[in-house]
Amino acid sequence: MNTIVKKETEKTLRNYANLVVKIGANVQKGQFVVITSKVDCAYFARMVQESAFDAGACDVAINWHDEKSARTKFLRADDEVFDEYPEWMVDRHKQWDEKGAVYISIISNDPDNFNGVDPSRLRRFSKLANSKNKAHSDLTMANKLRWTLCAVPSPEWAKKVFPELTEDEAMERLWDCIIKASRADGDDPVGEWKKHRESFVDRVRYLNEQQFDLIRFTNSLGTDITLGMPKDHVWKGGGSFDKDGIPFNPNIPTEEIFSAPDRMRVDGRVVASLPLAYQGKLVEGIDLTFENGKIVDFKASSNQETLANIIEMDEGSGRLGEVALVPSSSPINKMKTLFYNTLYDENASCHLAIGKAYPNSIKGGADLSSEELLNRGINTSLIHVDFMFGTADMKVVGIRADGSEVVIIEGGEYVF
Amino acid sequence: MNTIVKKETEKTLRNYANLVVKIGANVQKGQFVVITSKVDCAYFARMVQESAFDAGACDVAINWHDEKSARTKFLRADDEVFDEYPEWMVDRHKQWDEKGAVYISIISNDPDNFNGVDPSRLRRFSKLANSKNKAHSDLTMANKLRWTLCAVPSPEWAKKVFPELTEDEAMERLWDCIIKASRADGDDPVGEWKKHRESFVDRVRYLNEQQFDLIRFTNSLGTDITLGMPKDHVWKGGGSFDKDGIPFNPNIPTEEIFSAPDRMRVDGRVVASLPLAYQGKLVEGIDLTFENGKIVDFKASSNQETLANIIEMDEGSGRLGEVALVPSSSPINKMKTLFYNTLYDENASCHLAIGKAYPNSIKGGADLSSEELLNRGINTSLIHVDFMFGTADMKVVGIRADGSEVVIIEGGEYVF
Numbered sequence: 001m002n003t004i005v006k007k008e009t010e011k012t013l014r015n016y017a018n019l020v021v022k023i024g025a026n027v028q029k030g031q032f033v034v035i036t037s038k039v040d041c042a043y044f045a046r047m048v049q050e051s052a053f054d055a056g057a058c059d060v061a062i063n064w065h066d067e068k069s070a071r072t073k074f075l076r077a078d079d080e081v082f083d084e085y086p087e088w089m090v091d092r093h094k095q096w097d098e099k100g101a102v103y104i105s106i107i108s109n110d111p112d113n114f115n116g117v118d119p120s121r122l123r124r125f126s127k128l129a130n131s132k133n134k135a136h137s138d139l140t141m142a143n144k145l146r147w148t149l150c151a152v153p154s155p156e157w158a159k160k161v162f163p164e165l166t167e168d169e170a171m172e173r174l175w176d177c178i179i180k181a182s183r184a185d186g187d188d189p190v191g192e193w194k195k196h197r198e199s200f201v202d203r204v205r206y207l208n209e210q211q212f213d214l215i216r217f218t219n220s221l222g223t224d225i226t227l228g229m230p231k232d233h234v235w236k237g238g239g240s241f242d243k244d245g246i247p248f249n250p251n252i253p254t255e256e257i258f259s260a261p262d263r264m265r266v267d268g269r270v271v272a273s274l275p276l277a278y279q280g281k282l283v284e285g286i287d288l289t290f291e292n293g294k295i296v297d298f299k300a301s302s303n304q305e306t307l308a309n310i311i312e313m314d315e316g317s318g319r320l321g322e323v324a325l326v327p328s329s330s331p332i333n334k335m336k337t338l339f340y341n342t343l344y345d346e347n348a349s350c351h352l353a354i355g356k357a358y359p360n361s362i363k364g365g366a367d368l369s370s371e372e373l374l375n376r377g378i379n380t381s382l383i384h385v386d387f388m389f390g391t392a393d394m395k396v397v398g399i400r401a402d403g404s405e406v407v408i409i410e411g412g413e414y415v416f
Numbered sequence: 417m418n419t420i421v422k423k424e425t426e427k428t429l430r431n432y433a434n435l436v437v438k439i440g441a442n443v444q445k446g447q448f449v450v451i452t453s454k455v456d457c458a459y460f461a462r463m464v465q466e467s468a469f470d471a472g473a474c475d476v477a478i479n480w481h482d483e484k485s486a487r488t489k490f491l492r493a494d495d496e497v498f499d500e501y502p503e504w505m506v507d508r509h510k511q512w513d514e515k516g517a518v519y520i521s522i523i524s525n526d527p528d529n530f531n532g533v534d535p536s537r538l539r540r541f542s543k544l545a546n547s548k549n550k551a552h553s554d555l556t557m558a559n560k561l562r563w564t565l566c567a568v569p570s571p572e573w574a575k576k577v578f579p580e581l582t583e584d585e586a587m588e589r590l591w592d593c594i595i596k597a598s599r600a601d602g603d604d605p606v607g608e609w610k611k612h613r614e615s616f617v618d619r620v621r622y623l624n625e626q627q628f629d630l631i632r633f634t635n636s637l638g639t640d641i642t643l644g645m646p647k648d649h650v651w652k653g654g655g656s657f658d659k660d661g662i663p664f665n666p667n668i669p670t671e672e673i674f675s676a677p678d679r680m681r682v683d684g685r686v687v688a689s690l691p692l693a694y695q696g697k698l699v700e701g702i703d704l705t706f707e708n709g710k711i712v713d714f715k716a717s718s719n720q721e722t723l724a725n726i727i728e729m730d731e732g733s734g735r736l737g738e739v740a741l742v743p744s745s746s747p748i749n750k751m752k753t754l755f756y757n758t759l760y761d762e763n764a765s766c767h768l769a770i771g772k773a774y775p776n777s778i779k780g781g782a783d784l785s786s787e788e789l790l791n792r793g794i795n796t797s798l799i800h801v802d803f804m805f806g807t808a809d810m811k812v813v814g815i816r817a818d819g820s821e822v823v824i825i826e827g828g829e830y831v832f
Contacts, residue, residue, distance in 0.1 A: 030494075039455035039480055046485050050492075058494040064455055064480035069462050076466075078446075078474040088508040095504055 016150075016184040017047035019252065021055050023193040024148030025102040026248040029056035034096050036063045036105040041152045048104055061096070067113045067280070074117040074125075082125040085132045093136040102248075103140070103147040110156035111340035114280025122279055123309040130382035141384070142359045142366040143240050146248040149343055151178055160340050181253045181332045181344065193249070200238030204257055206416060207235040210406065212398035215261070215323065217350065219394045221271040225290065226399075227323055228265025230377035232363040235259045243366065255332060255347040258324035260361030262377035264293040266320050273349060274388035277340040281306045286387055293319050295354075310354060316381030322353035322361075328392050328412030342386050350390030350409070355381035432566075432600040433463035435668065437471050439609040440564030441518040442664040445472035450512050452479045452521040457568045464520055477512070483529045483696070490533040490541075498541040501548045509552040518664075519556070519563040526572035527756035530696025538695055539725040546798035557800070558775045558782040559656050562664040565759055567594050576756050597669045597748045597760065609665070616654030620673055622832060623651040626822065628814035631677070631739065633766065635810045637687040641706065643739055644681025646793035648779040651675045659782070671748060671763040674740035676777030678793035680709040682736055689765060690804040693756040697722045702803055709735050711770075726770060732797030738769035738777075744808050744828030758802050766806030766825070771797035 021027050033052045037045035042064075049060045073081075096103075114122060130137065139145050158170035165173060179185050183192045211233070216226045237257035239249045272286035285301030295318045300307045311318050326333070326349055333348035357379045359365035365373060370380050396409035407415050437443050449468045453461035458480075465476045489497075530538060546553065555561050574586035581589060595601050599608045627649070632642045653673035655665045688702035701717030711734045716723045727734050742749070742765055749764035761767075773795045775781035781789060786796050812825035823831050 039458045042455045042482055042484070046482075046488065049485050049488055053488065053492040059497045060485075060489065060493070062482065062485055064482070066458055066462075066478065066480070068458070069465050069476075069478055072462065072465055072469065073476065076469040077476070081475045086508070086511060088504045088511055091507060092502070092504040095502060 021051040027055040111277040197238040214399040225268035227261035260357035263379035321357035349388040355383040437467040443471040527693040630815040641684035643677035676773035679795035737773035765804040771799040
């Protein structure tokens with residue numbers, strides 16, 4: 001046991017690890033499991049490994065990485081290194097996928113890890129990595145395999161979120177937030193999550209029945225954007241199902257109901273309400289203007305170059321791939337904490353994603369080719385980057401094809 | 417900085433890391449470097465990475481592993497898992513070798529890590545891994561690439577060595593031993609090592625000139641063994657040279673002068689003077705009898721099954737692949753500490769190795785095929801396992817082809 005988890009009892013952390021295995025990845029008997037973890041989170045990765053064996057895993061591989069030495073590499077390696085991607089790393093994912101792996105990723109990033117690193121190196125390498133790993137990423141985003149993300153504090157991340165606290169206090173406080181937001185603080189987190197999943201059912205069904213043609217978001221920050229919704233679009237929330245119908249939860253925690261807008265029918269302006277932590281850089285003050293689905297103007301008050309790298313990555317990265325509704329009463333929003341981490345911040349606020357859409361955002365989408373998806377308005381790209389624009393005064397209106405309107409969210413809360 | 421290195425200053429550890437890079441691997445400008453490290457030693461692996469960039473490395477990859485989760489896997493995974501070896505792991509070594517990598521391995525094993533693990537699983541998996549990685553291992557043992565081993569304490573290892581101390585005290589004490597034994601405690605460790613290398617030159621030259629036909633070891637423990645030496649055998653000590661003539665040190669520390677006996681001409685009995693720590697098990701009281709090079713009888717007072725697994729691994733694992741001379745006055749022996757770790761214990765005591773010989777143990781051996789080496793008396797096997805048999809009353813005699821004798825070691829010390 002690492003000294004940094006003194007306050008949280010081992011029992012609580014084991015409950016959380018078990019939740020990730022049972023509700024997140026839903027590990028089955030005989031399942032091969034891959035855990036991705038920072039080396040500094042080894043104590044928690046080992047708990048997840050044990051929970052996976054408890055659930056009947058046949059084998060568990062741990063894919064270790066280290067953002068500190070990655071930073072040194074990005075600062076100090078020869079420049080051409082960032083134009084090479086090892087073939088064995090591609091083959092590794094391929095071989096894991098062929099074995100029917102489920103993937104559990106433990107997120108613990110330092111939001112400032114890549115400060116000072118040449119943005120061109122990050123852009124070139126991440127584009128290359130995304131392109132080399134596209135087959136695996138496609139399987140993931142189409143839910144052809146089960147996958148889940150969960151978070152564990154790191155000292156750097158905790159101090160960023162709670163700069164007024166000592167490192168130890170900040171770690172404890174961030175653990176408290178994570179355990180509470182993940183509903184892992186009670187005696188039966190797995191039972192709590194089953195109830196939580198059910199709480200989404202009625203709203204998701206209503207939105208899917210309505211099949212709104214347009215969704216319009218407005219608030220006092222200056223956001224006024226209208227999203228066309230594709231024919232047969234699907235809203236989801238409270239979990240997903242893999243190709244065999246086995247339920248899982250891609251994100252722990254989750255508070256969102258999401259779908260994909262039509263990549264060609266987005267118009268207006270969106271002003272971000274939270275900074276975006278992307279690849280170890282913080283992009284603040286994001287302000288985007290859309291015409292016919294495309295970002296025609298953008299600015300940011302910090303790290304605008306990082307935003308430009310995202311938007312200009314490829315053909316699809318200048319269009320949207322996700323729209324997600326989160327009420328202001330989300331327990332994570334009520335923590336009144338900026339987490340500098342997408343997994344947390346996206347569950348505190350309505351958000352959009354630049355780049356690739358989840359194919360299942362339209363009926364039968366998982367079985368369509370990229371071309372068919374594009375024709376149906378579903379975006380594709382090497383990236384998928386969420387950014388937050390929800391506020392307490394957000395108004396969201398659904399507009400039917402006949403022009404009639406239904407208020408979905410008002411004053412930040414669901415009103416249906 | 418990890419809290420477990422409070423006493424040793426960061427400067428000392430950085431000196432040690434630099435020694436490993438400069439004298440161990442001898443990293444050149446533009447070199448690709450692979451560091452193998454336990455996740456728990458990340459703080460030191462990162463220092464080695466930085467030293468490697470200081471030395472001009474073009475790129476540094478870190479190959480992380482974790483013996484704690486490996487133990488869980490060996491205890492809990494399905495049995496057939498241990499008969500599979502991932503192809504991407506084979507390809508990874510191949511691709512690294514093709515890029516001209518030098519390898520730095522940070523050793524920090526818990527000597528008891530695999531206690532209670534089914535020996536059949538360990539045997540099957542290690543045989544498979546050794547066989548799959550044979551090409552890489554052959555390059556390493558023939559010094560066709562540069563490689564080095566160094567050690568870093570782990571709490572489990574430190575408590576095993578110093579059970580009477582608290583964990584923190586044991587860690588500090590083991591760090592002290594490692595820094596001192598590695599001659600990294602002064603202001604100029606790299607300079608100290610250059611002097612240390614020179615101290616071997618005269619003795620190595622003498623032994624190579626003599627070309628003894630036989631070497632006989634006797635002591636009061638019951639050892640009385642005679643090793644035939646191959647024609648054109650080569651003794652080495654104080655470092656090696658790679659295929660391009662670049663010097664490096666496979667082991668930090670090193671106190672041995674070693675060669676290989678003729679695999680068909682070993683006769684007598686050898687009684688180990690120290691336990692053997694092998695794959696997380698301790699084998700004590702090793703007692704072997706040889707006839708015509710082959711082990712015809714063996715016993716151990718603990719973990720005899722592990723000894724049997726070693727000896728019965730393959731055709732060559734019942735014969736010797738190395739003989740090494742270490743005087744009792746070795747600084748590591750003078751620490752009067754059993755380290756439960758081959759890298760340390762082998763430099764405190766005369767030792768032999770079961771299994772594969774270093775091909776360079778005969779002139780031009782690196783360019784010979786396995787078959788040619790076998791014909792010249794040089795052993796081959798999937799394994800190479802050192803065990804210690806030196807004592808303070810060891811006598812070593814070199815016997816020339818004409819029957820004349822020269823005492824090499826008496827009362828544990830060199831006498832030439």
